[in-house]
Amino acid sequence: GAVVSQHPSWVICKSGTSVKIECRSLDFQATTMFWYRQFPKQSLMLMATSNEGSKATYEQGVEKDKFLINHASLTLSTLTVTSAHPEDSSFYICSARFQGGKNEQYFGPGTRLTVT
């Protein structure tokens, strides 16, 4: 149980284009999903909290117009990197919060974005 998928697993795009990454909770409903960015050999950096049916909450320093988040259903959240630049190249990981009192998050496998 508690499986989260991400698509695509890797993507290469040209500078100036937009890329959409999907995050799905496969066997549970998630009213809250999170998007993280991770640099090599480092911990996770929270970018935003995605709540179903409402606007995402972005962490300080994260441009909301550049990283568009949509959480249209209880099992799907999307992150769109708009007008991508090489400095946006990174490993993006989503997680879904499992309902219950333990505050557990289950993570997707990640998406490797390379902007050329």
Add this chain to the structure above:
Amino acid sequence: TQLLKQSPQFLSIQEGENLTVYCNSSSVFSSLQWYRQEPGEGPVLLVTVVTGGEVKKLKRLTFQFGDARKDSSLHITAAQPGDTGLYLCAGGSAGGTSYGKLTFGQGTILTVHP
């Protein structure tokens, strides 16, 4: 702002050795999770502890939550090459604007040599 200090950052040991990873904070957490991550993959949840003083065992891994719920440790007995990876501790917030968020430690890169 809640901070979680994880140590050591890097650990390189021989197969069969024991090790302990620590996570410390000045803040109280409602829960503490430990994750393991392999390169190019997402973190996998190993355990969640919620009660002060709680100890959980998962085969050769022993997890402990401090009495005051501010710190935690992960102890691995007789490490194996398959234990190699990035270990992350994460503290859960009880409420307020941070409800549901996890505060992550800096991570510990463990390498176990055959």
